[in-house]
Amino acid sequence: MNWLDAVQWNDDGLVPVVTQDIDSKRILTHAWLNRDALARAASEGRAVYWSRSRKKLWRKGEESGNVQQLHEVYLDCDGDTVVFLVTQVGGIACHTGRESCFYQRLDGDQWQTVDPVLKDPAQMYGKR
Amino acid sequence: MNWLDAVQWNDDGLVPVVTQDIDSKRILTHAWLNRDALARAASEGRAVYWSRSRKKLWRKGEESGNVQQLHEVYLDCDGDTVVFLVTQVGGIACHTGRESCFYQRLDGDQWQTVDPVLKDPAQMYGKR
Numbered sequence: 596m597n598w599l600d601a602v603q604w605n606d607d608g609l610v611p612v613v614t615q616d617i618d619s620k621r622i623l624t625h626a627w628l629n630r631d632a633l634a635r636a637a638s639e640g641r642a643v644y645w646s647r648s649r650k651k652l653w654r655k656g657e658e659s660g661n662v663q664q665l666h667e668v669y670l671d672c673d674g675d676t677v678v679f680l681v682t683q684v685g686g687i688a689c690h691t692g693r694e695s696c697f698y699q700r701l702d703g704d705q706w707q708t709v710d711p712v713l714k715d716p717a718q719m720y721g722k723r
Numbered sequence: 724m725n726w727l728d729a730v731q732w733n734d735d736g737l738v739p740v741v742t743q744d745i746d747s748k749r750i751l752t753h754a755w756l757n758r759d760a761l762a763r764a765a766s767e768g769r770a771v772y773w774s775r776s777r778k779k780l781w782r783k784g785e786e787s788g789n790v791q792q793l794h795e796v797y798l799d800c801d802g803d804t805v806v807f808l809v810t811q812v813g814g815i816a817c818h819t820g821r822e823s824c825f826y827q828r829l830d831g832d833q834w835q836t837v838d839p840v841l842k843d844p845a846q847m848y849g850k851r
Contacts, residue, residue, distance in 0.1 A: 598829065598832050601834055611753060613753060619748075620747075620748030622741055625741060669825040669827060669829070670829070670834055671824040671825050671827070672818065689800050693800075697799050699798040701726060701797070704726050705726060706726055706729055
């Protein structure tokens with residue numbers, strides 16, 4: 596059986612993917628994969644996602660330069676969620692210029708921003 | 724604003740939640756939350772999910788005893804994904820009796836099971 600057939604794609608042909616830094620183990624992003632994105636990620640050795648808003652393949656870092664080098668791929672018990680272990684080039688995974696997208700922590704009944712902006716997003720996505 | 728209103732619930736009133744061991748940083752499970760599950764998780768200090776298959780609240784460990792003590796809750800940049808940092812009571816998060824649900828690793832073009840079964844599921848879910 597083709598390894599891609601073991602994945603339980605949802606009605607939209609997608610599965611969620613959690614991306615974790617292979618060294619720090621920090622969770623960087625949560626995104627989506629279709630079959631083509633997962634096949635390309637595995638063959639190219641870099642994170643490739645399916646952008647639900649833009650409805651196209653999204654090679655992480657294609658605009659910002661913040662590529663994710665893909666080291667390991669895991670599938671869960673139900674076959675419907677994937678984990679990527681990556682090296683985050685540039686140390687910034689979030690479009691806000693932070694290390695991780697998960698920078699808001701619940702503190703009592705408030706979300707507190709607990710991570711600094713490492714790079715101005717205008718610089719990350721500016722004309723190059 | 725109520726902190727629960729900052730969450731961008733999808734059309735089904737749900738958001739995905741990634742649960743990570745606070746010590747080992749291993750990703751244990753990927754599940755779903757509705758507003759009630761997230762409110763209860765925060766107030767009870769344990770992982771509570773929304774079971775999409777059973778269509779009801781699911782207090783992790785209510786059958787297996789493998790409760791997840793909830794220490795920290797994070798929200799991502801888009802407000803549509805949550806991370807739980809937990810202590811996994813019993814060291815087993817997966818219904819197969821393994822530490823994590825993500826026990827299948829892609830090795831070339833095959834998924835390899837890389838984690839041992841720590842406890843027979845028949846014992847975890849047997850009559851008590």
